[in-house]
Amino acid sequence: MKDTYRHKGLRRQLVETIRKKGIRSESVLDAMSVIPRHFFLDKAFSEIAYEDKAFPIGLEQTISQPFTVAYQTELLDIQKREKVLEIGTGSGYQAAVLAVMGARVFTVERHEKLLAKAKEMFELFNLGNIRAYFRDGYKGLPEFAPFDKIIITAAAPFVPEPLKQQLKIGGKMVIPVNTENGQEMQRWTKTGADKFKIERFDKFHFVPFLEGKAN
Numbered sequence: 774m775k776d777t778y779r780h781k782g783l784r785r786q787l788v789e790t791i792r793k794k795g796i797r798s799e800s801v802l803d804a805m806s807v808i809p810r811h812f813f814l815d816k817a818f819s820e821i822a823y824e825d826k827a828f829p830i831g832l833e834q835t836i837s838q839p840f841t842v843a844y845q846t847e848l849l850d851i852q853k854r855e856k857v858l859e860i861g862t863g864s865g866y867q868a869a870v871l872a873v874m875g876a877r878v879f880t881v882e883r884h885e886k887l888l889a890k891a892k893e894m895f896e897l898f899n900l901g902n903i904r905a906y907f908r909d910g911y912k913g914l915p916e917f918a919p920f921d922k923i924i925i926t927a928a929a930p931f932v933p934e935p936l937k938q939q940l941k942i943g944g945k946m947v948i949p950v951n952t953e954n955g956q957e958m959q960r961w962t963k964t965g966a967d968k969f970k971i972e973r974f975d976k977f978h979f980v981p982f983l984e985g986k987a988n
Contacts, residue, residue: 774816776809783823784810790825791843798847804873805843810836813864813894827978832884832987834980836864837926841977848947848960848974849922851876856917858939860910861926861982865891868903871924878903879917881910884987911984913939920944927982928956937961937969949979 788806796802811822813836818828827835846867851857853875859868862882868891871878882888885907895903906914910925911933919941925948932948940946946961958974 774812774819776812780809780811780819780823787823787825787839791840794825794840796840796843796847798843800851800874801843801846801870804846804870805839808866808869808873808898810839810866812897813866813869830864830887832887834863834884834887836866837979841979842867842870844958844975844977845924845926845947846870846874848958849924849945851922855921856919857922857924858914858917858920858936859924859926860913860936862888862891862905863926865894865903865905867924867926868905869894869898869900872900872903876902876922879914879920880905881908881914882906883908883910883983883985907986909985910982911935915939922946923948925949925982926979928977928979929982932959932961937963937967942966949977 788802811819814822825839827838830836851874855876857876857878859880862880868878868880888907892905913935918939921944923946928949928951930951940963942963944963949956950959955976960972962970
């Protein structure tokens with residue numbers, strides 16, 4: 774697969790679309806302008822990979838809509854060298870965005886086949902600051918905690934206790950949570966050992982956040 778002039782042009786257009794939708798973080802937009810999203814999708818999607826849409830990646834999973842990736846990433850307020858835990862590696866695109874922004878990314882995926890493909894992408898782009906694991910996302914990665922930031926890329930019925938514990942005081946977690954009115958993007962800022970400031974944002978549509986490893 775190649776990153777052609779056409780792909781680069783389509784990527785610039787996508788970034789401008791996301792900017793017009795309200796994304797203000799230049800570091801987020803810069804990262805998304807350099808990562809070839811079509812590499813993270815089946816070749817059949819090569820011509821439409823830069824539409825602002827989610828696409829299937831197999832195993833009933835999707836690569837998130839670019840605006841959604843930008844929205845969650847902007848809420849995280851990533852700083853260079855921060856330790857970031859991502860729950861739901863999927864295609865690997867979100868982790869790549871975080872890595873290009875300078876984060877040290879620890880990503881967890883419950884589907885082994887998806888994880889293997891994502892790892893190939895990380896190697897292809899020489900993203901040595903990503904470590905990927907086949908794990909149950911509800912349990913996080915306690916051996917590498919605490920984390921500066923945590924991002925969950927699937928809709929949760931509640932915020933798992935282990936993830937709260939693995940966030941450092943002052944750290945931020947961005948997670949879509951199922952509510953009576955739909956999936957609500959929330960940002961949890963840890964203010965004490967068991968204390969959080971909860972901010973509520975827009976509604977989105979994600980695949981469900983499931984417990985355990987997939988069979």
